[in-house]
Amino acid sequence: MAHGPTTASEEYIEVAPSRPGQEKGSFTRIIQELVFTVDHKKLGLMYIGSGLFFFVIAGLMATLIRIQLAIPNNHFLEPDVFNRFFTMHGTAMVFIVGMPIIFGFANYLVPIMIGARDMAYPRMNAFGFWMFFFSGFLLYASYFAGPGLYNAGSAPDVGWFAYSPLTSRAFSRGHSSDYWTLALFSGGIGSIATAINLIVTTVSLRCKGMTLGRMPLFVWTFLVVAFLVIIAMPPLAACQIMLLLDRYLGAAFFDTQNGGSAILWQHFFWIFGHPEVYILILPGFAIMNEIVPVFSRKPIFGYPIMVAANLMIAFISLGVWAHHMFTVGMSSVGNAFFAITTMLVAVPTGIKIFNWLGTMHGGKIRMELPMLFCIMFLFQFLIAGLTGIMLAVAPFDWQLSDSYFVVAHFHYVLIGGLLFTIFAGIYYWYPKAFGRMLDNKLGHLHFWLFTIGFHVTFFPQHISGFLGMPRRYYTYDAGRGWDLWNMISTIGVIFQAAGIFFFVLNLIWSYWKGRKAGDDPWDAWTLEWATTSPPPDYNFEHLPVVHSRRPLWDLKHPDDPDWKYE
Amino acid sequence: MEFINQPVPEGEEAPWRLPSTRKAGMICLILTESALFSIFVVAFVFYMGKSLNPPYPSQIMEPPWLASASLIGSSFTIMIAEWFLKRNRTFGFNIWWIITVLMGAYFLGFTAYEWHDLIY
Amino acid sequence: MSQDDPHAHNDAVDLPTPTAWPIITAFGLTLVFFGLVTNLFVSLIGSLCALVGAIGWFTDVFPHPKHETVPYVPVDERVKEICREGREVTHLNPGEEGHREHVVFGAVHPYSAGVMGGLAGAVVMAIVACAWGLLAQGSIWLPINLLAAVGDPGLANASMEVMKQFSFVGLIVAVIVHLTTSVLVGLLYTVLLPMLPAKREWIWGGIVTPIIWSALIWSTIRFISPTLAEHVNWMAFVASQIVFGLVCGFIVYRSTNVATQQTWSVSRRLGVEAQRPNKKS
Numbered sequence: 001m002a003h004g005p006t007t008a009s010e011e012y013i014e015v016a017p018s019r020p021g022q023e024k025g026s027f028t029r030i031i032q033e034l035v036f037t038v039d040h041k042k043l044g045l046m047y048i049g050s051g052l053f054f055f056v057i058a059g060l061m062a063t064l065i066r067i068q069l070a071i072p073n074n075h076f077l078e079p080d081v082f083n084r085f086f087t088m089h090g091t092a093m094v095f096i097v098g099m100p101i102i103f104g105f106a107n108y109l110v111p112i113m114i115g116a117r118d119m120a121y122p123r124m125n126a127f128g129f130w131m132f133f134f135s136g137f138l139l140y141a142s143y144f145a146g147p148g149l150y151n152a153g154s155a156p157d158v159g160w161f162a163y164s165p166l167t168s169r170a171f172s173r174g175h176s177s178d179y180w181t182l183a184l185f186s187g188g189i190g191s192i193a194t195a196i197n198l199i200v201t202t203v204s205l206r207c208k209g210m211t212l213g214r215m216p217l218f219v220w221t222f223l224v225v226a227f228l229v230i231i232a233m234p235p236l237a238a239c240q241i242m243l244l245l246d247r248y249l250g251a252a253f254f255d256t257q258n259g260g261s262a263i264l265w266q267h268f269f270w271i272f273g274h275p276e277v278y279i280l281i282l283p284g285f286a287i288m289n290e291i292v293p294v295f296s297r298k299p300i301f302g303y304p305i306m307v308a309a310n311l312m313i314a315f316i317s318l319g320v321w322a323h324h325m326f327t328v329g330m331s332s333v334g335n336a337f338f339a340i341t342t343m344l345v346a347v348p349t350g351i352k353i354f355n356w357l358g359t360m361h362g363g364k365i366r367m368e369l370p371m372l373f374c375i376m377f378l379f380q381f382l383i384a385g386l387t388g389i390m391l392a393v394a395p396f397d398w399q400l401s402d403s404y405f406v407v408a409h410f411h412y413v414l415i416g417g418l419l420f421t422i423f424a425g426i427y428y429w430y431p432k433a434f435g436r437m438l439d440n441k442l443g444h445l446h447f448w449l450f451t452i453g454f455h456v457t458f459f460p461q462h463i464s465g466f467l468g469m470p471r472r473y474y475t476y477d478a479g480r481g482w483d484l485w486n487m488i489s490t491i492g493v494i495f496q497a498a499g500i501f502f503f504v505l506n507l508i509w510s511y512w513k514g515r516k517a518g519d520d521p522w523d524a525w526t527l528e529w530a531t532t533s534p535p536p537d538y539n540f541e542h543l544p545v546v547h548s549r550r551p552l553w554d555l556k557h558p559d560d561p562d563w564k565y566e
Numbered sequence: 567m568e569f570i571n572q573p574v575p576e577g578e579e580a581p582w583r584l585p586s587t588r589k590a591g592m593i594c595l596i597l598t599e600s601a602l603f604s605i606f607v608v609a610f611v612f613y614m615g616k617s618l619n620p621p622y623p624s625q626i627m628e629p630p631w632l633a634s635a636s637l638i639g640s641s642f643t644i645m646i647a648e649w650f651l652k653r654n655r656t657f658g659f660n661i662w663w664i665i666t667v668l669m670g671a672y673f674l675g676f677t678a679y680e681w682h683d684l685i686y
Numbered sequence: 687m688s689q690d691d692p693h694a695h696n697d698a699v700d701l702p703t704p705t706a707w708p709i710i711t712a713f714g715l716t717l718v719f720f721g722l723v724t725n726l727f728v729s730l731i732g733s734l735c736a737l738v739g740a741i742g743w744f745t746d747v748f749p750h751p752k753h754e755t756v757p758y759v760p761v762d763e764r765v766k767e768i769c770r771e772g773r774e775v776t777h778l779n780p781g782e783e784g785h786r787e788h789v790v791f792g793a794v795h796p797y798s799a800g801v802m803g804g805l806a807g808a809v810v811m812a813i814v815a816c817a818w819g820l821l822a823q824g825s826i827w828l829p830i831n832l833l834a835a836v837g838d839p840g841l842a843n844a845s846m847e848v849m850k851q852f853s854f855v856g857l858i859v860a861v862i863v864h865l866t867t868s869v870l871v872g873l874l875y876t877v878l879l880p881m882l883p884a885k886r887e888w889i890w891g892g893i894v895t896p897i898i899w900s901a902l903i904w905s906t907i908r909f910i911s912p913t914l915a916e917h918v919n920w921m922a923f924v925a926s927q928i929v930f931g932l933v934c935g936f937i938v939y940r941s942t943n944v945a946t947q948q949t950w951s952v953s954r955r956l957g958v959e960a961q962r963p964n965k966k967s
Contacts, residue, residue, distance in 0.1 A: 033704070035706055035709055036704035036705060036706050037704055038702045038703075038704055038705060038708070039701075039704075117693065117699065117701065118701065118702060120587045120590075120591065121587075121591070122702040123702065123705060123707065123708050123743060123746065123747065124708070126705075126708035126709065127708035127709075127711060127712050130708060130709045130712035130713065131712045131715065131716070133712075134712055134713060134716035135716065137716075138716055138719060138720055141720065145720070145723070145724055175723040178722065178723045179723060182719040182720075182722060182723065183719075185719070186715060186716055186719050189715070190712070192598055195594075196591060196594040196595060196598065199590065199594050200587050200590040200591045200594065203584070203585055203590045204584045204585050204586060204587040204590050205584070205587070206584060208582040209582070230594055230597055230598045230601065231597070231601050232601075233598075233601075234598050234599070234601035234602035234605070235601060235602070235604075235605045237602060238602050238603075238605035238606055238609075239605065242606075242609060249685060250685070253609060253613075258618065259616060259617065259618040261612070264609065264612060268605060268608075268609075271605070518766070519765050519766055520768075530765065531765050532759075532763065532764065532765045536758070536759050536763075536764075537701055537756055538699040538701055538756055538758075541694075541699075541758055541764065541765075542694070543694070552768070555768050555770075556768055556769075556770060556773055557770075557773055557775055558770065559775070560775040
């Protein structure tokens with residue numbers, strides 16, 4: 001809490017009481033603030049921070065997986081350890097890395113961008129964060145707790161989508177799958193709480209003049225994301241409940257031995273799972289929508305169409321889930337339907353890519369670090385989209401389903417798409433959050449090492465996929481043509497790890513030594529730059545009033561405000 | 567930041583109204599719940615009439631008329647309670663509120679009994 | 687200001703009181719789940735913890751959510767004035783130096799011309815093809831059945847004798863394939879032809895394009911319809927394509943140009959501020 005000298009003389013002001021352990025600058029104070037806080041900015045940073053923490057752990061697992069696969073007939077890891085690693089890597093990256101980081105961005109930025117002082121339900125916001133935080137530890141506790149103490153780890157080993165019948169009690173002894181189920185279930189409660197909070201904040205707390213048509217596209221996109229979360233996460237929770245009933249109360253929803261259907265699990269999981277992909281990638285678009293115009297010095301091209309594209313993506317994404325299941329033997333009508341809907345997603349996504357290009361076209365582009373990451377996003381996401389369209393063709397998918405081609409495809413989406421924009425967002429908003437710029441040299445090292453490492457790692461996986469290498473194999477024989485590509489792939493990890501090292505170093509170093517940022521280092525136009533860096537607890541002394549999509553442009557150019565043209 | 571003294575377009579002086587947070591939050595919560603239960607309903611419909619071996623559901627289960635009635639009825643009693651609350655008549659509110667709580671408790675208890683009875 | 691902002695006083699603002707109840711509730715709930723996989727006593731403790739948290743939380747928000755008043759930060763730590771000096775907006779006018787000029791795209795043919803041209807081309811093309819069948823092969827049905835073989839496996843595997851006989855299914859399939867393709871190519875002409883060099887247009891539309899796609903068909907036909915590839919006479923084939931191109935191209939060229947969105951200005955088309963109007967008036 002801020003304890004600056006106040007100029008107020010009115011008696012009715014009761015200053016926030018100081019609490020024991022809150023001596024300024026002490027360690028206990030920091031801990032106490034983190035535990036007690038209901039402030040959206042602190043929670044946002046806690047989301048991102050803990051997401052990055054889990055990111056490093058899951059990234060180390062991926063490194064070990066790549067070392068195992070570097071050469072044929074390798075026995076660096078035990079087979080069951082390998083299974084646990086790829087399961088935990090996937091689950092962690094999606095549920096306790098991707099989700100919290102995007103929620104962190106939303107938490108920090110949405111209220112400031114719409115000119116509010118906090119979220120609609122600040123306590124529920126804290127609750128959502130802590131649910132996620134503890135669910136992450138619940139997931140990792142599987143390594144240590146229960147039977148793990150006696151037989152050295154029993155982490156889930158059924159893959160991140162936990163296909164039935166792998167999860168039935170006959171094939172998954174002990175509690176490893178239950179840790180997966182329960183961690184996702186409790187984390188889901190937190191996600192839903194946060195999503196509801198986001199929607200209500202956006203709908204009900206906008207500052208004066210912030211109509212839906214003037215909301216920053218970032219906020220629009222997160223409104224859509226939050227909507228997808230409340231539509232898609234509950235089905236996952238329902239799946240988890242049914243799975244627990246199967247395992248412990250003798251139900252047979254997914255147990256084929258007793259008249260259940262394993263395919264039903266796949267349907268239910270992907271009804272959640274595909275919207276989840278868009279929950280993860282739409283925030284990437286949201287960050288693009290903010291950074292590209294600012295660094296091109298032009299307003300975003302085609303604002304209404306961007307909003308419409310968001311809504312279209314959300315709508316279509318609810319009807320494409322079975323493209324993960326072309327190989328289970330659906331009817332040809334089903335295959336055709338899901339192939340067509342999947343290809344339809346390319347339309348709004350293409351619109352977005354062209355609109356970003358349209359924004360950059362003719363603009364005065366500043367090649368700062370956030371923009372570099374965004375430009376790489378355009379290339380990589382395009383590749384990801386094209387391989388996605390290839391996989392949408394059912395006969396093509398029959399050849400390459402569950403091969404490394406698919407692995408390459410979704411890593412291009414989630415790393416080349418999401419992670420790059422997350423980096424862009426961190427470089428862009430770090431000055432706002434901490435008042436200091438991230439170091440440019442370290443940033444460039446991070447950018448080049450990570451970009452090169454990413455392509456060296458994942459591009460060869462397209463090829464090994466074409467050559468028939470299935471995903472999740474523990475090891476492989478020499479002489480199948482996969483050796484070279486796997487070796488290259490593993491070498492790329494070294495570059496990525498070095499990049500991440502410089503990134504983390506930069507985050508820590510710049511916190512103390514970075515150049516002072518000032519209120520508005522990028523000369524941007526949205527409301528978060530209309531307050532100090534870092535913003536005070538209450539965000540704005542006076543709630544802003546906006547008249548256009550770029551309120552700060554109006555303030556900076558009073559002779560030629562934007563609202564004349566909107 | 568001088569948000570107040572900037573030139574303002576015509577016709578922007580209309581009062582600024584937004585939906586209440588309570589309504590928006592409740593609608594979201596209902597959406598979430600319906601998404602959750604739609605999966606259960608789909609699973610139920612998918613498995614209707616697919617039991618492999620007896621006892622079949624029709625032989626051992628009866629429609630829980632009373633529990634259903636109390637569940638659905640409780641949404642009406644809470645509405646009446648709210649009506650009293652809005653008029654500051656606490657006694658009426660308390661009566662109807664307690665009736666709602668009792669009906670809900672009966673439904674929950676019956677559900678628990680049903681589960682216990684069917685499993686053991 | 688105060689009417690709009692009920693939480694703000696003169697030099698301070700109400701913010702929600704920091705509270706630990708959410709973390710206690712969340713921790714309790716997680717313990718409940720954790721107990722399911724370890725020991726039910728853990729669940730018991732967890733549910734107690736969650737209950738305490740929930741009740742504490744309730745007291746925090748009932749009857750009114752708790753607030754505390756936070757004073758503003760000192761004036762010198764507040765947000766700086768926005769710098770308006772030296773900020774001038776220069777407007778971008780259409781066609782100005784350094785930016786792409788928007789060239790109005792004049793010749794756009796209506797789609798109806800494409801459909802008509804495609805149908806007319808289809809008729810003359812069919813006449814040429816049937817004439818080849820009659821004169822060179824002695825059967826008017828041969829070219830029709832060859833075309834139909836693309837969609838009728840029965841015909842695809844038939845002998846030459848059968849191919850020369852009349853086949854009702856073959857006729858229907860061939861007509862459908864022929865008309866759809868012709869109309870689609872006609873539509874393509876309406877879009878394509880304005881992009882080709884304006885002089886000697888009949889050479890482009892009537893001869894060059896048919897030869898290009900004949901080459902394309904020649905290289906791919908054995909994948910699409912092996913039967914046709916086996917029996918087709920390329921001279922006659924190219925002749926019929928050229929006849930189609932000449933007729934279709936002629937009809938499309940004759941059509942009047944129409945105004946489309948393409949001829950509008952960029953900003954009018956998008957309805958957004960792509961380029962700002964000049965305010966000299």
